[in-house]
Amino acid sequence: MTQQTSGEMRIEKDSLGEIAVPAGHLWGAQTQRSIECFPIGTARFVWRRPVIRAFGILKKSAAIANGELGQLPADKVAMIVKAAQSVIDGDVDEEFPLVVFQTGSGTQSNMNANEVIANLAIRNAGGKLGSKTPINPNDDVNRGQSSNDTFPTAMHIAIVEEISRDLFPAVTQLRDTFERKGRQFDDVVMVGRTHLQDATPVTLQQVFSGWVAQLDEALAAITATLPALYALAIGGTAVGTGINAHPRFGDVTAAKIAAETGHAFISAPNKFAALSAHDAVANTSGAIRTLAGALMKIANDVRWYACGPRAGFNEITIPENEPGSSIMPGKINPTQCEALTMVAVQVFGNDAAVAFAGSQGNFQLNVFKPVMLHNVLESTMLISDACRAFDTFCAKGIEPNRAKIETNLKNSLMLVTALNPHIGYEKSAKIALLAHKEGSSLKEAALNLGFVTEQEFDAWVIPADMTHPLPE
Structure with missing residues (x-):
């Protein structure tokens, strides 16, 4: 949303005095000052729905807690809860216009939520916007x-919910496709490769199983970071001491947030760390970056196996989704692989920003909170979207090119490894080197050197038998 400079305005007040606010909007003075003072970039929390929802959950839970603890009368609690529920439900998303690059504590975003909920409650009560009554x-x-404990609380809520709601299902969907494909093609034996050079055979199922295991391990690593995110800063107020809050406010609010979200949120045992350091967020970002690394490897494997179609490996085929060149007719490119690898690169950069920001806590506050939240949510969103697209438009359509696989396998010099237990490494190496030098087959070279008979070669060099350990 761009700053409004025309149309009907109303006057709102804060501690700095009066300021004109667009009359039709629910935000107030501090939000308006942020709009005017931070014309920095275009990045808003516009995967902002998770952030807006998190603030709605927090404010609703805080109001209920304050009511139970005798800090707010029941009528005010009911009004705040009703307004906060509208925020949770997405009814007023247009009332959250602030950019990421604002105060490092997120104060303006916290006040944006406070002002919108207050004015929405006032409007529901038939009052005058900006009156701060009732x-x-x-x-x-x-x-x-305080913004110092509410913003990191909203950070944790938004990140946990998005990882659970979006990231885990998207990556699991891709992981399950690879597992199904592996079972489907467990009979396909192909050239293995190490150092980008021919190696001993593997099955296509084994290739897929490696990708599945990488994704399983990456998801487990992210899951392992969640308990630290469950610990919420709420109750620490300004510096971690809990000044101006009921002594049980943090615990009760965290319990309400847990009930609202279904996640095991608790009040952080040490509020000083919760406000001044965001190691939990940095750890989650690092685990997401590891997932991005796994996806980079998988996407590169797919496009290498599919490279060609005539001058490359061309051992698998992938869906042809769109023309690949504006000058070369008929060219089709591995675009989903390229998109996924670009997402991985962006996530690497996001994690670097999060890691540096996480190191910048000074005394009782880290003032890089918004950029940390922005980058973790962007990484989560990008990987989720990219995994779904890759699964739909690439992974589900992967098929083996059995003829090319068979040709490459038959010509592989590394099949000679099967002879090692029978004639030794040195003689096997001589066979491979002679075949390579003369352009002959392994069998021809072996027979020419007299190291094996034809019957022995056929009995010992069976590619499928080379995809598992020797029998006991």
Whole structure:
């Protein structure tokens, strides 16, 4: 949303005085000041739905907790809860216009939520927007809170929900496709490759199983970071001491958030770390970056195996989704692989930003919170989208080119490895080197050197038998 400079305005007040706010909007003075003072870039939390939802959940839970703890009367609790529910449900997303690059504590985003919920409650009550009556954004919606503990709380809620809601299902969907493809092609024996050179045979199922295992391990690593994200800063208020909050406010609010989301959120045992360091976010970002590395490897494998169609390996075929060249007719490129690898590169960069930002806590506060949240959510969103696209438009359509696989396998010099247990490494090496030098087959070279008989060669060099250990 761009700043509005025309149309009907209303006057709102904050501690710095009066400021004109677009009359039709629910945000207030502090949000408007942020719009005007931070015209920096275009990046908003526009995968912002998770962030807006997180703030709605937090403010709803805080109001209920304050009511139970005797800090807010029941009528105000009900008004705040109703307004916060509208925020949770996405009814007022257009009222959250702020960019990522604002104050490092996220104060303006916290006040944006406070102002919107307060004005929405006022409007629901038939009051005047900006009047702060009967609901005050600071004294009521923000009761027992500081931006320093609310923003990191919203960070954790948004990240946990998006990983669970979007990332895990998207990656699991791709992982399951690879597992199904592996079972489908467990009879396909192909050239293995190490150092980009021919190696001993593998099955296509074994190739797929490696990809499945990488994704399983990456998902397990991300899952292992979630307990640290369950610990919420709420209750720490300004510096971690809990000043101006009921002593049980953090615990009760965290329990309400857990009930609202279905995730095991708790009040962080040490609020000083929760405000001044965001190691949990950095660890999650690092685990997501590891997942991106696995996806980079998988996408590169797929496009190498599919390279060609006539001058490359061409051992698998992938779907032909769109023309690949504006000058070369009929050219088809591995575009889904390219998109996935570009996403991986972006995630690597995002994680570097998160890691550096996470190192910048000073005394009782880290003031790089918005950029950390922005980058983790972007990484989560990009990987989720890319995995779904790769699965739909590439992975599900992978097929083996059996003729090319058989030709490459038959011509592989590394089949000679099967002779090692029978004639030794040195003689086997001489066979491979002679075949390579003369352009002959392994069998011809072996017979020419007199190291084996034809019957022995045929009995010992069986590619399928080379895809598993020797029998006991």
